[in-house]
Amino acid sequence: MDQKILEDMYAEVESEFQRKTYPEGFPALPDLPAARYFDPDFYRLEMDHVFHKTWLCVGHASQLPRAGAFRLFEQFDKSIILSRGHDDRIRAFRNTCRHRGAALITEPAGVAKRFICPYHAWGFSLEGELKSVPEAHNFACLDKAEKPLFQIRCETWHGFIFINFDQQAAPLADFLGPLNTQIDDFPIDDMVVKRVLDVEIDCNWKTAYDNFLEIYHVNTVHAKTLSPYLESRSFTVSLFEGGHARFVTRKRGGQSFFSAGHDEATPDDFTTRFKDHVFALPCFPNSFTALDPVGFNWQTFWPKGPNKMVMSNMFMGWKRDDEEDRAFWETMLQNQKTVLAEDIGLFPTIQRSYREGDIRDVMLSVQEQFLYWYNEEIDRKIGAENLPAGMAIPQILGPHIRK
Numbered sequence: 001m002d003q004k005i006l007e008d009m010y011a012e013v014e015s016e017f018q019r020k021t022y023p024e025g026f027p028a029l030p031d032l033p034a035a036r037y038f039d040p041d042f043y044r045l046e047m048d049h050v051f052h053k054t055w056l057c058v059g060h061a062s063q064l065p066r067a068g069a070f071r072l073f074e075q076f077d078k079s080i081i082l083s084r085g086h087d088d089r090i091r092a093f094r095n096t097c098r099h100r101g102a103a104l105i106t107e108p109a110g111v112a113k114r115f116i117c118p119y120h121a122w123g124f125s126l127e128g129e130l131k132s133v134p135e136a137h138n139f140a141c142l143d144k145a146e147k148p149l150f151q152i153r154c155e156t157w158h159g160f161i162f163i164n165f166d167q168q169a170a171p172l173a174d175f176l177g178p179l180n181t182q183i184d185d186f187p188i189d190d191m192v193v194k195r196v197l198d199v200e201i202d203c204n205w206k207t208a209y210d211n212f213l214e215i216y217h218v219n220t221v222h223a224k225t226l227s228p229y230l231e232s233r234s235f236t237v238s239l240f241e242g243g244h245a246r247f248v249t250r251k252r253g254g255q256s257f258f259s260a261g262h263d264e265a266t267p268d269d270f271t272t273r274f275k276d277h278v279f280a281l282p283c284f285p286n287s288f289t290a291l292d293p294v295g296f297n298w299q300t301f302w303p304k305g306p307n308k309m310v311m312s313n314m315f316m317g318w319k320r321d322d323e324e325d326r327a328f329w330e331t332m333l334q335n336q337k338t339v340l341a342e343d344i345g346l347f348p349t350i351q352r353s354y355r356e357g358d359i360r361d362v363m364l365s366v367q368e369q370f371l372y373w374y375n376e377e378i379d380r381k382i383g384a385e386n387l388p389a390g391m392a393i394p395q396i397l398g399p400h401i402r403k
């Protein structure tokens with residue numbers, strides 16, 4: 001990271017730490033209508049205009065270690081095959097046979113030479129071509145070249161796999177542009193997935209996502225776990241174009257809850273900014289991660305109906321696999337689960353309040369500004385003309401984004 005940007009960032013964190021009044025020049029945030037969190041029509045609009053048209057992080061290249069490796073991505077009623085072909089490229093296909101639509105793959109992950117349909121045994125290559133059809137002479141006009149698997153846009157960013165259902169979407173690199181300079185001195189390409197953990201929760205996907213986008217709750221909810229390690233008053237938000245952002249928080253004593261006692265897990269040559277600060281990167285629409293040199297959790301928040309969601313946790317660590325590393329990851333996973341459990345119990349209570357109309361307007365502080373920012377982006381994606389009456393929020397944070 002550029003020295004000037006770094007110095008500005010440290011100065012900003014210090015000034016945020018000292019701030020005692022509402023920041024001058026920053027607008028008062030209007031309330032968010034609670035109906036955005038349970039209304040079925042609004043949910044449908046989010047599916048159509050956000051989840052079907054935006055780049056979504058669905059996994060990591062290390063989960064497909066060699067040609068023939070495949071995994072299923074199954075969230076929000078989708079079933080997608082992620083496959084590494086003989087050319088080493090990762091592709092995404094709809095998990096549907098081109099004959100009469102049976103699911104080709106039924107196990108969550110594996111290694112295959114071909115995808116053979118379990119119904120009438122049509123066979124497809126790892127690259128998606130239709131290769132074999134039993135009793136092909138019984139089809140009057142079958143041209144195998146016309147029946148490849150349906151492919152979906154699939155690109156990677158430092159090993160993270162993204163898909164997009166919109167064939168016309170701009171390239172992933174453009175979409176994630178603002179986040180690039182944030183990780184240029186974090187050796188993120190050397191990381192692999194150590195563990196995964198999916199948790200289904202009775203709440204809207206945004207109710208859960210919101211929790212990870214502010215630090216305001218940390219001193220109460222995580223009083224004994226995260227709070228002693230974080231100067232939460234130093235929490236600094238930089239809003240980026242596209243509904244993304246960067247959060248920087250100073251660590252207390254340069255330690256993190258997750259690294260405590262396990263610093264040997266960190267590669268030696270780490271830029272100090274990651275040792276004395278937590279850099280978190282929320283990525284529109286539903287990803288969040290807080291980078292940590294010992295390893296970190298890349299989270300995605302998946303809708304499963306207006307009042308249900310799945311929180312996916314992908315724990316990223318360094319490419320090594322020895323006894324010490326395995327022991328570290330056992331402890332790490334327990335620590336992560338402890339902290340997540342402190343949060344998760346709250347979500348259904350919040351959802352109930354929204355859904356039952358106990359609270360109709362959601363009030364936000366300046367530390368919660370990113371909740372407003374990504375909701376603004378949702379509205380931009382849906383389009384003003386499509387938004388139901390009383391559901392839109394005023395677009396006010398544009399002038400406050402970081403170029």
Ligand code: FES
Pocket residue numbers: 097098099100101102117118119120121122
């Ligand atoms: S549905 Fe796949 S071969 Fe018939």
Ligand SMILES: [Fe+2]
Pocket residue numbers: 211212217218221222343
């Ligand atoms: Fe939390």
